[in-house]
Amino acid sequence: MLTNKKISVVVACYRDEGSIPELLRRLEETMARITPSFEVIYVNDASPDRSGEVLLEMAKERPWLTVVSHSRNFGAQVAFTSGMYQAEGDAVVIMDGDLQDPPELIERFVSLWLEGNDVVYGIRAKRNEGMVRNLGYKAFYRILQKISYLHIPLDAGEFSLMDRVVVDSVLACPERDRLIRGLRAYAGFRQTGVEFNRPRRYWGESTQSLLDYIVWAYKSFTSFSLFPLRLISIVSFVMFFLLAFLFVFYLVAFMLGYPAPSGFMTLLGVLLMLGAIILFALGIIGEYLARLFIEVKNRPQPIINRLVNDQRARPRDWLGRAAPRD
Missing domain, CATH: 3.90.550.10 (Spore Coat Polysaccharide Biosynthesis Protein SpsA; Chain A)
Incomplete structure (x- = not known):
């Protein structure tokens, strides 16, 4: 014993x-x-x-x-x-x-x-x-x-x-x-x-x-980590600086007489990328709200x-x- x-x-x-x-x-x-x-x-x-x-x-x-x-x-x-x-x-x-x-x-x-x-x-x-x-x-x-x-x-x-x-x-x-x-x-x-x-x-x-394992992993990440929420801020800062760089690049190219990208497809690509990022951010926020929804019902x-x-x-x-x- x-x-x-x-x-x-x-x-x-x-x-x-x-x-x-x-x-x-x-x-x-x-x-x-x-x-x-x-x-x-x-x-x-x-x-x-x-x-x-x-x-x-x-x-x-x-x-x-x-x-x-x-x-x-x-x-x-x-x-x-x-x-x-x-x-x-x-x-x-x-x-x-x-x-x-x-x-x-x-x-x-x-x-x-x-x-x-x-x-x-x-x-x-x-x-x-x-x-x-x-x-x-x-x-x-x-x-x-x-x-x-x-x-x-x-x-x-x-x-x-x-x-x-x-x-x-x-x-x-x-x-x-x-x-x-x-x-x-x-x-x-x-x-x-x-x-x-x-x-x-x-x-x-x-x-x-496989879906159960994915849901389980997502639940674990959102239960004991704030990183997914912080990732939204990180992605937004990266996009801000990327768009600021592109704006400056296009402006300098225009002033120097170089042709800059133009047309409907350029605008569509930017809008689709921003839309995907917004939906990604809403998905993360929604997951945390779902956790709160479960808890407050008690x-x-x-x-x-x-x-x-x-x-x-x-x-x-x-x-x-x-x-x-x-």
Whole structure:
């Protein structure tokens, strides 16, 4: 045993029906080597397959397994948040339910936590993906770190262990449109990473399309960076000086008797370029306004449909309301 402290493991589940038995088996073996006090919180984010039924069957024989079922799909980030509110451990591990986050790595996480690190995150040193996807992932993390006002570790996803003080700090952030890895970096404290090779999904196919990844990247950029807004000012200054240079150039050419470009196509080209820049700027501003639009409505999320094997002394959901339970 590494410790007697309680460890909570939060698993986000969506289309992971075939991975659940294997993940729970490996989690039970791993956690039994770490601590005698642990809990696993599986958050079923309204998965359209039989994940809910499988989890309920597994929970009947495992009192340490809590199953939280959402009323609809709220997304992985909200699922992690829902499980973190449910967790009562001295440290909380969050991971995906598709077995791309190896449960055996939790033992290393806990060892580093006991050495004094408040956050231990997994670094995806290698992925079993295609070359294009791997290059896309690498580019995304490096661009995000470059333009963000926070230091967000390279190639680090949500798979991590957080001390209770970090979990409480992340949960205190009120935004609805969440990015856990960014909020984890925002919380600060002492953090370190552990490299691992990320395998393919144990069961089924990825639920993320190329468009989903693009939307995800755009959301990340606008959530933790002001650079897109500043880019508008940069582009406007560049265009101002470029047009000023062209004006001076045409004026000097006219005074010296050289022919200057003229005609409808020149004017059309300039107008189209300026129109494209204006639309580009409006798109960036609109994205930030959309984030504000989501936040100011203050709608509750997630909405819990069912709660099985609740371990909490005072069962309440993350908005302080009484949660339904079996």
